[in-house]
Amino acid sequence: DSxxxxxxxxxxxATGQRVTLRxxxxxxxxxxxWYQQSLDQGLQFLIHYYNGEERAKxxxxxxxxxxxxxxxxxxxxxxSLELGDSALYFCASSPRERGSGELFFGEGSRLTVL
Amino acid sequence: xxxxxxxxxxxxxxEGEDVSMNCTSSSIFNTWLWYKQDPGEGPVLLxxxxxAGELTSNGRLTAQFGITxxxxxxxxxxxxxxxxxxxxxxxxxxxxxSKLTFGTGTRLQVTL
Numbered sequence: 001d002s003x004x005x006x007x008x009x010x011x012x013x014a015t016g017q018r019v020t021l022r023x024x025x026x027x028x029x030x031x032x033x034w035y036q037q038s039l040d041q042g043l044q045f046l047i048h049y050y051n052g053e054e055r056a057k058x059x060x061x062x063x064x065x066x067x068x069x070x071x072x073x074x075x076x077x078x079x080s081l082e083l084g085d086s087a088l089y090f091c092a093s094s095p096r097e098r099g100s101g102e103l104f105f106g107e108g109s110r111l112t113v114l
Numbered sequence: 115x116x117x118x119x120x121x122x123x124x125x126x127x128x129e130g131e132d133v134s135m136n137c138t139s140s141s142i143f144n145t146w147l148w149y150k151q152d153p154g155e156g157p158v159l160l161x162x163x164x165x166a167g168e169l170t171s172n173g174r175l176t177a178q179f180g181i182t183x184x185x186x187x188x189x190x191x192x193x194x195x196x197x198x199x200x201x202x203x204x205x206x207x208x209x210x211x212s213k214l215t216f217g218t219g220t221r222l223q224v225t226l
Contacts (some may be wrong), residue, residue, distance in 0.1 A: 101147050
């Protein structure tokens with residue numbers, strides 16, 4: 001158990017819909033990262049938050065947005081969903097802003113868009 | 115997005131055999147990490163390397179940070195069934211701070 005909690009574990013929805021994925025980092029970790037894992041793309045970095053502020057963006061679509069709240073949990077919002085958005089979405093946390101790359105991953109949220 | 119090239123993509127090995135896999139990049143990194151992902155789980159950190167030429171062990175696992183800083187290697191000795199999973203390398207360059215670049219993964223399957 002990494003200490004990172006993600007909900008929901010599984011989500012099935014239709015194209016055009018909007019979903020919210022939630023992540024609670026390890027106790028004391030201030031950094032939260034979101035990654036997307038699909039079969040043909042591997043693990044792709046989406047976005048990084050540190051202590052409530054956005055720190056870096058990766059390959060995140062404009063239809064996607066995220067935020068980190070004062071209690072340090074984070075939400076990833078995916079809207080106008082397309083079939084290609086079906087993937088595993090991982091949240092990871094680390095204690096520092098500019099860490100060494102040692103991330104603690106949650107178990108992921110599997111999104112299926114039909 | 116940028117990805118690191120891992121090889122082999124997948125491998126079947128006999129229990130007890132040694133395993134080698136590697137990861138190469140066109141860019142240099144200051145940190146190399148190796149993660150393992152079990153089915154239905156998130157990646158778990160196995161080994162972190164911080165210096166070119168560094169050789170680090172974690173039980174039956176040994177990883178090396180390539181001298182050119184563009185590659186890394188992971189060896190598993192005397193493989194056992196619980197070694198099954200996907201192994202990912204990841205590289206980080208100091209200037210990028212946040213972003214880890216992950217490899218394409220090596221799927222390891224062990225036959226008894």
